[in-house]
Amino acid sequence: MSVSHIAPAGTAAPPPAAGTAPRAIVEVRNVTKTYAGGVEALSGISLEFPEGRLTTLLGPSGCGKTTLLKIIAGLIPASGGQVLVDGREVKGPGQERSFVFQDFALMPWASVLRNVAFGLELRGVARSEREAVAERHIARVGLKGFEHKYPHELSGGMRQRVGLARALAVDSKVVMMDEPFSAVDEQTRRKFQEELLELVAKEGKTFLFVTHSIEEAVYVSDRIVLLSRRPSRVSAIIEPKIVRGDDPEKIRRDSAYLDAVEDIWQQLKRYLD
Amino acid sequence: MVIAGYQLPMMAALIVWAVLWEIVGHTEAGFILPPLSAIIVRVFEIVPTPSFGEALLITGRAFFSGNAIAILVGIPLGILMGRSVIADRLLLPWVNLFLSAPLSALVPVIMVIFGLGETTIILTVVLFAMWIIVLNTRAGVKAISPSLVEMARSFGANEWQAFTRIYIWAALPEILAGIRLGVIRAVKGVIIGQLLVSVVGFGTLFEVYQSHFLMEHFWALLLVLFAFAFILNELMARLEKHFGYFAASR
Amino acid sequence: MQTTDVAPTVAALPSVREASRLRDILIHPLVLRIVSFAAVLGLWEYAGRIPLSAAFPTFLETLVGLRDIAADGSLGKAFLITLKPLLIGLSVSVVLGVGLGVLMGLHRPSEWLIAPIFIIAQAAPLAALIPVLTFAYGIGLTAKVLTVCIMAMPVIVLNTLGAVRNTPQSLLEMARSFLASRSQSIRHVILPSASPMIFSGLRLGSAAAFIGVILAELLITPTGIGDIISYNQSVADYPKMYAAILSIIVFAVLFIELLERIEVSLFRPEKRP
Structure with missing residues (x-):
């Protein structure tokens, strides 16, 4: 794994345009979702996701955070309201968005290389070209040498790296991650979180992240959206003022980090039975 | 399928096919495939006859004894194979062999040894039904979570208790699935046996109807048999769901 | 150890x-x-x-019988005769069965219309149709081919339908998120994902086809292996009768074993050594 050191990027200095507030690249306007059985999952959610930042949707399990993410991705239709990405209304999946799945969603019959190149293959990019791009991203997530392995030969953590490389390979502006680290072990998870910080700092992409882990949310996010229990509403938006120095380990001991975790826990506690 | 917001039941399509059958039955093909209505009339005619009752009794008897033997031998054999590596390696090749072998070729062997009687039919049923029960039971026992067995041991369960309280229950969903598949194979076995022996049960009726070109009678018999088989299959599936309710949650 | x-x-x-x-x-x-x-x-x-x-007869007597029928060429001839309806019937069943299964898996109305027939056929003792087939098509090759078809097709059709229908939801969403068209989804995700299960349907179908072809040869007119079995049964030359049965069983088992090898090498990277 190549962990080069990240340039210090404080919350006051967002990547795209330092000083000015970043524009909202994703706008969610009064989105509701009622499932066929009459279950109301989302109840009038309005949100903005600033460009170049990592925003996390956090909430109790079953609160509809994945539903919201998939509505933004265009994978499931909203019952009401609209979603704008880059000013255009979402009618379905689009080239400017890519998705990282909770269960990895790797094709078991295809090699790592083919899995990563899949998005480009669907776009009709020539084989040599798409494989070159895929190889670069495979190396980027630290899987150099595994190009011709099959998913079943990889560990859970490595599989999710493939899923991440696949999402990055199409070079979309917005990367959505649905509990991407929930199926990997704790050590791998921590490593992933550190790498994610590096990725956000370097790529200048917008990341939408879903998790049910408070620590994970505070650790990786510029902005945390707390969702209430079903039918889900936005109950708070928190911007942890953590100074991200060059040592990712330091963050976990930072008092701003610990305060934010405690604060969110106090707010979420009331949703527990 | 949904039409105008209304969910059409799956099997409603059979009405379409029944109408088609009726129409075809009134064409020249009616010689081979008589109209469904005529066949249904014939069903009510032949079902009350003593020859049908007798055939049903003999077939039912062979079917149930065959299944009983297959289950009583198959389940213990499967459990043995699931628990003992040696037994597994000794027996598995044969179970797999009988599972994919053309069993219809073995019926003549049973015929020459046991004669043209009920025994042959029963053994044919066993031959068709048993192997899938063995294989499923074996798979079920092998899939038992070791921690479940360790849990029982940690509470001081002995070998017998572990067997009756854990193994049987934990493997039950697979065992039931095996029995269902076995019963379906047994239906095919009992008919194949009777077709080949042809002097027992429905075999006699098949022979009589066929040799006298009584196509309506023949189709009526087929209709009754297919309906029986289908209902049996549904009942077994229901039973499996009822007793294997925890299968999906493991 | x-x-x-x-x-x-x-x-x-x-x-x-x-x-x-x-x-x-x-x-x-x-x-x-x-x-x-x-x-x-x-x-x-x-x-x-x-x-x-x-x-x-004893095993050794059966082996002598096997040598006799092999030496005078009757076994070889019989195999060629038996394999003809088997292979024709099996090919028809595979093409038609997989085609119908895929159609039903992708198109709900066809499933509604066609699937009940095969669900009943799967449970029903279709062997009882053999006399009708003989009646309709005479005692020639056609009736035997059709016998093979009715035995082999239901399991092939239903396995294919199940395989297509059981494509993992997350893989379908993944393909959609990368903007796959319907035909791309079918070609790149649904069919590869269904292939292993379709192939195991072919294996089960082949086993049923062997049952069917022997049944046809014993019931319709004695030809091929069925002829050796019934002739030697009638003249009480049991070693030869057993030899013919043994040879067709071994042949069928090896044939199905071969299919399984092909399945592993083509579709199941996780089972390759």
Whole structure:
């Protein structure tokens, strides 16, 4: 794994345009979702996701955070309201968005290389070209040498790296991650979180992240959206003022980090039975 | 399928096919495939006859004894194979062999040894039904979570208790699935046996109807048999769901 | 098993180790397989010598019978005759069965219309249709081919339908998120994902096809292997009758084993050694 050191990027200095507030690249306007059985999952959610930042949707399990993410991705239709990405209304999946799945969603019959190149293959990019791009991203997530392995030969953590490389390979502006680290072990998870910080700092992409882990949310996010229990509403938006120095380990001991975790826990506690 | 917001039941399509059958039955093909209505009339005619009752009794008897033997031998054999590596390696090749072998070729062997009687039919049923029960039971026992067995041991369960309280229950969903598949194979076995022996049960009726070109009678018999088989299959599936309710949650 | 080179401190240890090595050899899969086959064939030989029944030749007598029918060329000819309806019927069933299954899997109305027929056919004793087929098509090749088809097709159709229908939801969403068109989803995700299960349907279909072709040869008119079986049964030449049965069973089992090998090498990277 190549962990080069990240340039210090404080919350006051967002990547795209330092000083000015970043524009909202994703706008969610009064989105509701009622499932066929009459279950109301989302109840009038309005949100903005600033460009170049990592925003996390956090909430109790079953609160509809994945539903919201998939509505933004265009994978499931909203019952009401609209979603704008880059000013255009979402009618379905689009080239400017890519998705990282909770269960990895790797094709078991295809090699790592083919899995990563899949998005480009669907776009009709020539084989040599798409494989070159895929190889670069495979190396980027630290899987150099595994190009011709099959998913079943990889560990859970490595599989999710493939899923991440696949999402990055199409070079979309917005990367959505649905509990991407929930199926990997704790050590791998921590490593992933550190790498994610590096990725956000370097790529200048917008990341939408879903998790049910408070620590994970505070650790990786510029902005945390707390969702209430079903039918889900936005109950708070928190911007942890953590100074991200060059040592990712330091963050976990930072008092701003610990305060934010405690604060969110106090707010979420009331949703527990 | 949904039409105008209304969910059409799956099997409603059979009405379409029944109408088609009726129409075809009134064409020249009616010689081979008589109209469904005529066949249904014939069903009510032949079902009350003593020859049908007798055939049903003999077939039912062979079917149930065959299944009983297959289950009583198959389940213990499967459990043995699931628990003992040696037994597994000794027996598995044969179970797999009988599972994919053309069993219809073995019926003549049973015929020459046991004669043209009920025994042959029963053994044919066993031959068709048993192997899938063995294989499923074996798979079920092998899939038992070791921690479940360790849990029982940690509470001081002995070998017998572990067997009756854990193994049987934990493997039950697979065992039931095996029995269902076995019963379906047994239906095919009992008919194949009777077709080949042809002097027992429905075999006699098949022979009589066929040799006298009584196509309506023949189709009526087929209709009754297919309906029986289908209902049996549904009942077994229901039973499996009822007793294997925890299968999906493991 | 213990195989390390620890110096024996107890006198009994070497013999314990030897015993365990002996046990290792005894439970080796290959050894047990040989033991298993030897035991069953020995039992056959013994039961034939008692004799169990006048109609039960010993294994060795059966081998002599096999040599006789193989030497005079009748076995080879019979196989060619039997394989003809088998292979024609199986090919028709595969093409039609997989086609119908895929159609139903992708198109709900066709499933509604066609699936019930095959669900009933799967449960019903279709062998009882053989007399009708004979009646309609005479005693020639057609009736035998159709017998093979009605036996083999239901399982192929239903397996294919199930395989297409059971494509993992997350893979379908993944393809959509990368903007796959309907036909791309079918070609790149649904069909590859369904292939292993379709192929196991073919295996089950082949086993049923063998049952069907032998049944047809015994019931319609004695030809091929069925002819050797019924002729020798009627003249009480049991060794030859058993030899023919043994040869077709071994052939069928090897044929299905071959299909399984093909399945593994084509579609199941996780099972390759």
